[in-house]
Amino acid sequence: MADYCKMWESLGINLEAHDQLLNAIPPIYQQIFLDQINRPQAMSYFDMVVMEIHGLRIQELQEHKAKGGAVVGSFCVYVPEEIVLAAGGLNVGLCAGAEIGFDEAEKILPRNLCPLIKSAFGFKMSRVCPYFESCDLIVGENTCDGKKKAWEIMTEDVVPVYTMDIPQVKSEKGKELWLDEVKKFKEKMEEVSGKKIEVDELAKAIKLVNDKRRALQRLSNLRKNKPSPISGRDALLIEEIAFYDDNPRFIEKVNVLCDELEERIEKGEGSKKDAPRVMISGCPMVIPNWKLPFIIESSGASLVCEESCTGQRYFEDLVAEDGGSVGAQLEAIADRYLKIDCSCFTPNQERIDNIVKLAKEFEVDGVIYNVLQFCDPYAVEYRRVEKALEKEGISVLRIETDYGQEDSGQIKTRVEAFVEMIS
Amino acid sequence: MKFAGIDVGSRTIALAVLDENDDMEYVIVDTGHQPLKICKELLREREFSGLIATGYGRHMVHAEFADDVITEIKAFALGAKALHPSCRTILDIGGQDTKAISIDADGGVKDFEMNDRCAAGTGKFLEVMAKALSYEIEDIGGAALSAPKPVKINSMCTVFAESEVTSLIARGEARENIALGLHQAICERTGSMLKRVGIVEGLVFAGGVAKNVCMQKLLKRKLGVNLLIPKEPQIVGALGAALYAKKS
Numbered sequence: 190m191a192d193y194c195k196m197w198e199s200l201g202i203n204l205e206a207h208d209q210l211l212n213a214i215p216p217i218y219q220q221i222f223l224d225q226i227n228r229p230q231a232m233s234y235f236d237m238v239v240m241e242i243h244g245l246r247i248q249e250l251q252e253h254k255a256k257g258g259a260v261v262g263s264f265c266v267y268v269p270e271e272i273v274l275a276a277g278g279l280n281v282g283l284c285a286g287a288e289i290g291f292d293e294a295e296k297i298l299p300r301n302l303c304p305l306i307k308s309a310f311g312f313k314m315s316r317v318c319p320y321f322e323s324c325d326l327i328v329g330e331n332t333c334d335g336k337k338k339a340w341e342i343m344t345e346d347v348v349p350v351y352t353m354d355i356p357q358v359k360s361e362k363g364k365e366l367w368l369d370e371v372k373k374f375k376e377k378m379e380e381v382s383g384k385k386i387e388v389d390e391l392a393k394a395i396k397l398v399n400d401k402r403r404a405l406q407r408l409s410n411l412r413k414n415k416p417s418p419i420s421g422r423d424a425l426l427i428e429e430i431a432f433y434d435d436n437p438r439f440i441e442k443v444n445v446l447c448d449e450l451e452e453r454i455e456k457g458e459g460s461k462k463d464a465p466r467v468m469i470s471g472c473p474m475v476i477p478n479w480k481l482p483f484i485i486e487s488s489g490a491s492l493v494c495e496e497s498c499t500g501q502r503y504f505e506d507l508v509a510e511d512g513g514s515v516g517a518q519l520e521a522i523a524d525r526y527l528k529i530d531c532s533c534f535t536p537n538q539e540r541i542d543n544i545v546k547l548a549k550e551f552e553v554d555g556v557i558y559n560v561l562q563f564c565d566p567y568a569v570e571y572r573r574v575e576k577a578l579e580k581e582g583i584s585v586l587r588i589e590t591d592y593g594q595e596d597s598g599q600i601k602t603r604v605e606a607f608v609e610m611i612s
Numbered sequence: 613m614k615f616a617g618i619d620v621g622s623r624t625i626a627l628a629v630l631d632e633n634d635d636m637e638y639v640i641v642d643t644g645h646q647p648l649k650i651c652k653e654l655l656r657e658r659e660f661s662g663l664i665a666t667g668y669g670r671h672m673v674h675a676e677f678a679d680d681v682i683t684e685i686k687a688f689a690l691g692a693k694a695l696h697p698s699c700r701t702i703l704d705i706g707g708q709d710t711k712a713i714s715i716d717a718d719g720g721v722k723d724f725e726m727n728d729r730c731a732a733g734t735g736k737f738l739e740v741m742a743k744a745l746s747y748e749i750e751d752i753g754g755a756a757l758s759a760p761k762p763v764k765i766n767s768m769c770t771v772f773a774e775s776e777v778t779s780l781i782a783r784g785e786a787r788e789n790i791a792l793g794l795h796q797a798i799c800e801r802t803g804s805m806l807k808r809v810g811i812v813e814g815l816v817f818a819g820g821v822a823k824n825v826c827m828q829k830l831l832k833r834k835l836g837v838n839l840l841i842p843k844e845p846q847i848v849g850a851l852g853a854a855l856y857a858k859k860s
Contacts, residue, residue: 598668603726606685610721
């Protein structure tokens with residue numbers, strides 16, 4: 190790896206703590222990813238991206254900034270990347286997937302809070318995330334209670350957050366509110382970049398983000414084959430990388446991988462043939478939170494689908510590409526994003542129906558419902574998911590956990606027993 | 613031809629050995645702080661045609677001696693069905709976890725529930741409370757049965773419940789009454805876990821806590837079904853593993 194110390198120093202990174210973080214990743218990555226046998230060769234690109242997670246990509250962001258481009262950090266699949274790109278900016282999903290800086294975060298946040306929110310604060314407050322430090326704008330959103338309250342505190346005590354309001358109900362009034370928020374975000378991006386968003390740039394951005402979604406949809410569809418040509422954790426890794434990699438390069442590399450996977454399908458290569466097929470449903474799994482997928486796959490199941498923000502919710506549905514004016518384009522963007530079936534909406538029948546639909550399409554033998562501790566929306570919505578799956582005769586196991594490793598043994602027992610049960 | 617199952621639990625390690633006629637011999641020892649060493653001693657100079665490991669230490673034993681592993685859930689289903697052929701529901705309260713399992717008529721696991729990271733309402737919980745009340749673990753059940761009037765215990769967390777017990781003692785509450793209240797609290801929690809998997813007649817109660825006379829009585833009353841209690845409730849998992857060894 191090149192020497193990035195100067196760059197990190199100039200970003201104000203705490204080098205000592207940052208070293209500890211970077212040193213922790215390779216052994217975990219080796220065990221979870223590199224030790225898999227018969228991996229697709231095209232995964233080597235994504236391995237490189239992870240190894241360079243705080244290096245090459247950060248350098249690219251600095252080069253982009255040097256040319257006058259803005260960097261926007263966000264935490265949620267509701268923030269429309271198209272608008273950031275059309276303003277000449279780049280959008281990155283910020284680090285929130287590890288137990289980093291919790292001691293700092295807990296000084297200003299309650300202990301019993303979702304680990305994703307605590308982690309976002311922890312990374313910023315302990316100054317170990319060069320993505321965070323590269324941002325010209327941090328965008329939060331009023332999704333769950335934890336987040337919307339946390340942004341107030343982040344703004345007051347840590348760093349200003351621009352917050353998008355998300356309706357709770359997808360009514361006509363809700364749609365109006367959301368369209369208005371999308372328009373305001375466009376104005377905000379014009380202010381941050383000093384550049385007016387024009388119809389051609391926005392059309393290009395819509396096409397580019399759609400292409401990213403199409404590539405991820407292609408990858409997802411290939412996993413419907415029996416056996417799946419790629420392990421679930423490799424596919425999840427790609428879904429995670431989608432949040433921060435260079436779009437054109439990422440799209441190309443995902444398609445190269447898909448070409449290889451098609452060859453593997455021809456030859457019948459992939460996961461073990463008799464392995465039961467499992468879908469994960471629920472909360473996001475943010476880099477490097479690979480705990481549950483790894484336990485599932487090392488218990489003998491094949492993970493074939495992620496009903497999650499790091500998964501289907503990120504790339505389902507496209508933005509209509511035929512808007513002839515900025516106004517029409519913004520409406521098309523608002524329409525697409527409001528289709529996202531996050532559990533913060535009520536009622537949320539779309540999600541229940543979608544889970545059943547995905548379970549059937551991917552021919553899963555069971556669903557593992559993943560709840561991050563203290564995530565009320567997903568935890569409470571479980572009851573309706575469980576009932577809908579039961580009606581279809583599909584087994585489901587609910588796992589509630591955080592980023593700590595101390596409950597891995599108990600989770601492994603339950604997941605193994607679930608795999609025995611559905612085998 | 614002998615087949616064996618070893619159940620490496622958090623508090624005890626059980627070894628069950630089956631011969632050609634399915635006659636079983638068994639050993640139960642404390643897990644201690646060096647479970648692998650204890651397993652080695654237990655298995656020394658014994659030869660089996662198959663050995664299957666289960667329990668929380670199953671993978672550790674598998675790496676060293678066992679042919680394969682099955683989870684406690686599957687092991688309990690197999691063992692309980694063999695001991696009580698009418699079994700359709702299983703409750704196991706062990707040292708560190710509680711399991712509720714529902715099985716179909718052929719003994720296959722239909723559904724299960726387990727406590728997650730904390731040991732609330734398990735054998736360990738009772739042990740800590742027995743100590744706080746100066747009882748031996750064997751005696752706390754009998755003492756609770758003799759209590760005239762239970763005290764309501766609100767905490768299920770082992771740490772919180774212990775301080776609750778301490779403050780009840782300080783208030784001058786009779787220890788029998790506190791003991792009964794603790795048993796009732798476990799019974800409530802276990803009852804809802806069982807209801808989530810569905811209670812079908814033919815309920816086998818296994819694990820160390822199944823020996824507790826107060827738990828037996830309270831559960832029977834709360835659930836309204838007869839409890840089938842194996843003669844040695846701590847051997848069910850090891851027997852299930854031995855049966856699996858024989859079958860494969």
